[in-house]
Amino acid sequence: MFRFLLARLAAFALTLLAASAVLFVTINVLPGSAAKSALGINATPQAIQRFEAERGLDRPLWEQYGEWLGRTLQGDFGTSFQNSVAVGPDLLKRLPVTLELAVLAFLIANLIALPLGALAARKHGKGLDRSVTFLATILGAVPNFWLATLLVLVFTLTLRWLPPGGFTPFAADPLMNLKQMIMPALSLGLVSSALLIRIMRASMLEILSSDFIRTAEAKGANARTVVMRHALRNALIPYLNVAAVEFGFLFGSVVVIEDIFRLPGLGSFVLVGIINRDYPVLLAGALAITVFVLVVNLVVDIAAGLLDPRQVKGRHA
Amino acid sequence: MEDRIHAHGAERPTLSIRDLSVEFPKREGAVKVVDKVSLDVWPREIVGVIGESGSGKTLTSLAALRLLPKRAQATGSIKLGERSILDLSERDMRGLRGDRLAFIPQDAMRSLNPTMRVGRQIGEPLVLHRKTPWKQAVDAAAKLLKSVHVRDAEDRIRNYPHNFSGGMQQRAMIAMGLALEPELLIADEPTTALDVTVQAQVLKLLKEIRDSHGTSILFITHDLGVVAELCDWVYVMYRGRIVEEGTVRRIFTTPREDYTRMLLAATPTIFDQRAELS
Amino acid sequence: MSLSGLDPQTRFDFGRWRLVIIGGLLVGLVLAAAIFAPWIAPYSPLEFDVVEMLQPPSTAHWLGTDELGRDVLSRAIYAARISMQVALLAVTVGLVGGTLIGTIAAYFGGWVDAILMRTMDLLFSFPAILLAVVLMASLGNSVWNAMIAIGLVFIPGFSRLARASTQSVLRQQYVEAARTIGMSDVQIIFREILPNIVAPLLVEAAVAFAYAVLLESALSFLGLGAQPPDASWGNMLSTGRGFMAQAPWLSLVPGMAMFICVLGFNLLGDGLRDVFDPHMRH
Numbered sequence: 106m107f108r109f110l111l112a113r114l115a116a117f118a119l120t121l122l123a124a125s126a127v128l129f130v131t132i133n134v135l136p137g138s139a140a141k142s143a144l145g146i147n148a149t150p151q152a153i154q155r156f157e158a159e160r161g162l163d164r165p166l167w168e169q170y171g172e173w174l175g176r177t178l179q180g181d182f183g184t185s186f187q188n189s190v191a192v193g194p195d196l197l198k199r200l201p202v203t204l205e206l207a208v209l210a211f212l213i214a215n216l217i218a219l220p221l222g223a224l225a226a227r228k229h230g231k232g233l234d235r236s237v238t239f240l241a242t243i244l245g246a247v248p249n250f251w252l253a254t255l256l257v258l259v260f261t262l263t264l265r266w267l268p269p270g271g272f273t274p275f276a277a278d279p280l281m282n283l284k285q286m287i288m289p290a291l292s293l294g295l296v297s298s299a300l301l302i303r304i305m306r307a308s309m310l311e312i313l314s315s316d317f318i319r320t321a322e323a324k325g326a327n328a329r330t331v332v333m334r335h336a337l338r339n340a341l342i343p344y345l346n347v348a349a350v351e352f353g354f355l356f357g358s359v360v361v362i363e364d365i366f367r368l369p370g371l372g373s374f375v376l377v378g379i380i381n382r383d384y385p386v387l388l389a390g391a392l393a394i395t396v397f398v399l400v401v402n403l404v405v406d407i408a409a410g411l412l413d414p415r416q417v418k419g420r421h422a
Numbered sequence: 423m424e425d426r427i428h429a430h431g432a433e434r435p436t437l438s439i440r441d442l443s444v445e446f447p448k449r450e451g452a453v454k455v456v457d458k459v460s461l462d463v464w465p466r467e468i469v470g471v472i473g474e475s476g477s478g479k480t481l482t483s484l485a486a487l488r489l490l491p492k493r494a495q496a497t498g499s500i501k502l503g504e505r506s507i508l509d510l511s512e513r514d515m516r517g518l519r520g521d522r523l524a525f526i527p528q529d530a531m532r533s534l535n536p537t538m539r540v541g542r543q544i545g546e547p548l549v550l551h552r553k554t555p556w557k558q559a560v561d562a563a564a565k566l567l568k569s570v571h572v573r574d575a576e577d578r579i580r581n582y583p584h585n586f587s588g589g590m591q592q593r594a595m596i597a598m599g600l601a602l603e604p605e606l607l608i609a610d611e612p613t614t615a616l617d618v619t620v621q622a623q624v625l626k627l628l629k630e631i632r633d634s635h636g637t638s639i640l641f642i643t644h645d646l647g648v649v650a651e652l653c654d655w656v657y658v659m660y661r662g663r664i665v666e667e668g669t670v671r672r673i674f675t676t677p678r679e680d681y682t683r684m685l686l687a688a689t690p691t692i693f694d695q696r697a698e699l700s
Numbered sequence: 701m702s703l704s705g706l707d708p709q710t711r712f713d714f715g716r717w718r719l720v721i722i723g724g725l726l727v728g729l730v731l732a733a734a735i736f737a738p739w740i741a742p743y744s745p746l747e748f749d750v751v752e753m754l755q756p757p758s759t760a761h762w763l764g765t766d767e768l769g770r771d772v773l774s775r776a777i778y779a780a781r782i783s784m785q786v787a788l789l790a791v792t793v794g795l796v797g798g799t800l801i802g803t804i805a806a807y808f809g810g811w812v813d814a815i816l817m818r819t820m821d822l823l824f825s826f827p828a829i830l831l832a833v834v835l836m837a838s839l840g841n842s843v844w845n846a847m848i849a850i851g852l853v854f855i856p857g858f859s860r861l862a863r864a865s866t867q868s869v870l871r872q873q874y875v876e877a878a879r880t881i882g883m884s885d886v887q888i889i890f891r892e893i894l895p896n897i898v899a900p901l902l903v904e905a906a907v908a909f910a911y912a913v914l915l916e917s918a919l920s921f922l923g924l925g926a927q928p929p930d931a932s933w934g935n936m937l938s939t940g941r942g943f944m945a946q947a948p949w950l951s952l953v954p955g956m957a958m959f960i961c962v963l964g965f966n967l968l969g970d971g972l973r974d975v976f977d978p979h980m981r982h
Binding site: 315316317319320321322323324325326327330334335338339342412413414415 | 487489516517518519520521524525527529532533534535536537538543546547550551582584595598
C-alpha cells in the first residue's frame with residue numbers, strides 16, 4: 106500500500122517538473138514579443154534591450170529556467186511585466202474561484218452521468234437507453250462556451266433570474282455566489298456529463314455481462330442489489346480513469362468560461378497573460394492549472410487503486 | 423430397464439423437466455438450441471448431463487434457474503418439487519435462487535466479484551433470503567468455508583478472490599451454493615478448469631454434500647471420467663436433444679446410441695477402468 | 701430474464717451504416733458550405749453597410765446582419781471554410797505526426813518506446829485548450845498558427861492509438877513472416893503495419909475533426925485564432941455576445957453551426973467505429 110502511494114507521488118512530482126519545463130520553454134521560446142507588448146509597438150530597440158536585460162530575458166533558456174525554478178520552489182512567482190506587481194498573491198487569490206467552479210462543474214457532471222449511465226445500461230436496448238444515449242450524443246456536441254451564451258440569454262436577459270457574471274466569495278454572500286456560479290458550472294458540467302454518461306453506460310454494460318453478475322443473480326439478488334452492490338464498484342474503476350481525463354478537458358475550458366462570466370480565476374489569469382504577453386502571469390497561471398489537473402489525476406488514480414484490490418500488491422485483508 | 427434407485431421411496435423428483443425447448447430468435451428464423459428435453463433429478467441423486475460444447479446442456483441448466491440470456495425463449499415445463507419454474511413471477515423466482523436452488527458455475531475466478539471480500543460473497547445468500555445481518559452472515563461464511571475443507575477459513579473470509587487458488591475459488595463457490603441448504607445444486611462443469619488432483623477433491627466434496635445434506639446435484643460436464651466417478655444417473659445430450667439415459671454402468675457397458683458409443687470410444691482407457699470399478 | 705445475459709455489443713439495431721450516413725450528411729453540409737462558399741454565399745462576408753446593422757432575419761438577409769451590417773449567413777458560410785481548413789490541417793498534422801511517433805515507438809520498443817511515449821504522456825497530461833493557448837502565445841495570433849498549435853496538441857493522442865494498434869498488429873504472424881523474407885523495417889512499416897492500423901485511426905480522426913473545430917472556435921473566441929474582419933464561428937460568437945439583448949441571432953447562428961459540425965463528425969466517428977468493428981471499445 107505504502108509503496109503504491111510512494112510510487113504514484115514520485116511519478117507525480119517528476120511529471121510536474123517536466124511539465125513546468127515544457128511550459129517554460131514554450132512560452133519563452135520566441136524572443137521580443139513580451140517587450141513589445143509591454144512597451145508598445147513603437148518601442149525602440151534600446152528600450153527593448155533594456156527591458157529584456159532587466160528581466161534576464163536575454164540569457165540562455167537553460168539559465169532562465171533554472172533561475173525561475175529556484176524562485177518558484179521558494180514561492181516567488183515573479184512580477185508581472187505589465188504592472189510589476191508580484192504574481193504570487195494574485196494567483197493565490199484566484200485559486201479558490203477556479204477551484205469552486207471546477208468542483209461544482211465536475212459534481213454536476215458526475216451526478217448526472219452516474220445514475221443516467223447506470224440506468225441506460227440496466228435498460229439496455231429499451232426506450233430509456235435509446236433516449237439517454239441520444240441525449241448524450243446531442244449534448245456532447247454542444248460547445249460549452251455556446252451553452253454558456255445560451256444560458257445567459259435565457260436566465261439573465263430573458264428571465265432575469267441570474268446575474269451575467271462576476272464573483273462574490275461564498276463566505277461573503279453564499280446566495281449570490283451560487284447564483285453567479287451556477288451558469289458557469291452548468292455550461293461546463295452539462296457538456297462533460299454527455300461523455301461521462303456514455304462511459305458509465307459502456308462500463309456498466311461491460312460489467313453486467315460478467316460472470317460474477319450472473320452469480321449474484323443466481324443467489325437471488327434483485328436488479329437493484331446487483332447494480333448497487335456488485336456492478337457499481339467494478340464499473341467505477343475504468344470510469345474514473347476516463348473521468349479524470351475528461352476533467353482535464355473541463356478544466357482547460359475554464360479559460361473560456363471564466364472570460365464569459367468575468368470570473369477572477371486562474372483561467373482569466375492565463376488569458377490576461379497571453380493577451381498582454383505577460384509571461385510571468387501566463388506561466389504561473391498555466392502551471393497552476395496544470396498542477397490542478399495533475400493532482401486530480403493523482404487522486405483519481407489512487408482512488409481507482411483503492412477500489413480495485415487487485416491493483417495494490419499485498420492487499421489481502 | 424435399469425434401476426433408478428433414488429426414485430424409490432421418493433414421492434416426486436426434486437427437479438422435473440418435460441419437453442423443454444429453448445429458442446433464439448434470429449433474422450433468418452428461430453434457432454432451437456434445446457429441443458424437447460426431458461429429465462429428472464430425484465432426491466439424493468447425482469445426475470450427470472454429458473455432451474460436447476454446443477449440445478445445449480448449459481442452457482438447459484440455465485433454463486432451470488431462469489437465467490437464460492434475454493433473447494432466449496423457453497417453452498415446456500420445469501418443476502422444482504411442486505413449483506412450476508416457468509410460471510413463477512420474477513420475484514418468486516428470485517426467492518428460490520440461492521435458497522432452494524443453487525448454481526455452481528464453471529469458471530470460479532470469473533464468477534466471483536473481484537472487489538468484494540470472499541466472506542461477504544459467501545454469506546450474501548443469508549442476507550438476501552433470511553435477512554441475516556452482515557456480520558453474522560460473514561461468520562456463517564467462515565463455517566461454510568471450513569465445511570468445504572478450506573484451511574484457515576477464519577482468515578480466508580477476509581481475502582479477495584484473487585488471493586485464492588483455483589481449487590479454493592471453486593470451493594468458495596460451492597460454499598456459497600450451500601449457504602441455505604438448497605434442495606438442488608446445479609453444477610456447470612465446475613471441475614473442468616481444475617487440476618486433476620484438485621478435481622478429485624471437489625468431486626469427493628460433492629459426494630459428501632449429497633450424503634450429509636441430502637442435496638440433489640445436477641452435474642453438467644463433457645468429461646466421461648468425472649461422470650463415471652460421480653453420477654448415479656446419466657443423460658447424454660447431442661445437438662439440443664437427450665439421446666440416451668441410464669445408469670453409469672449401463673451406459674458405459676452397453677451404450678445403445680451411436681453418439682454415446684462415439685463418446686465412449688473417444689476415451690477408451692476410462693471406459694475399461696470404470697467398467698471394472700463400478 | 702437476467703441482467704447478466706445482456707450482450708454489450710448489441711447496438712440499437714438502427715442498421716450498421718445509419719450513424720455514418722447521418723453524420724456524413726451533416727459533415728457534407730458543412731464541407732459543401734466551406735468548399736462552395738464563394739458560390740453559395742449571398743453576400744461577401746466582409747461587405748458592410750452600417751445602415752443595415754443588427755437587422756433580424758429577413759428575406760434580404762436570411763440570418764440577419766451583424767453590428768457592421770454584414771450578412772450573417774454569408775459570414776457563417778465563410779467561417780465554415782476556416783473551420784474546415786484548420787480542422788483538416790490540424791488533424792493531418794496530428795495524424796501524421798502521431799502515427800509516425802506511435803508506430804516507431806511500438807515497432808522498435810525498448811528505450812525508443814520509453815522516451816517517445818513518456819514525452820507523449822507528458823504532453824497528454826496538459827488540458828488541450830491550455831496547451832493550445834500556450835502554444836499560441838509562442839506562435840502568435842493567426843489562423844495558420846492555430847492550425848499548427850491544434851495539430852501539435854493532437855499528436856500525443858494519435859501516437860497512443862497508433863502505438864496500441866501497431867502493438868496488436870505486431871503480435872500477428874505476418875510481420876514475422878515479412879521479416880523472414882527479408883523485408884526492411886521501413887518496408888514492413890509501410891506495407892504491413894500501416895494498412896492494418898488505418899481503421900481505428902480513421903475513427904479517431906473523425907472525432908479529432910470535431911475536437912479541432914471546437915478548439916479553433918475556442919481560440920478565435922478568445923481572440924487568438926482568426927482575426928477580424930475574417931469570420932470564424934468563434935469570433936462571431938464573441939462579438940455577438942456584446943449584442944445579446946438586441947440581436948440574439950448573432951449568438952445563435954455561429955453556435956448552431958458549430959453544433960451541427962461537431963455533431964456530424966461525432967456521429968461519423970461513432971458510426972465508423974460500429975462499422976469497422978462493433979466490438980471495439982472506447
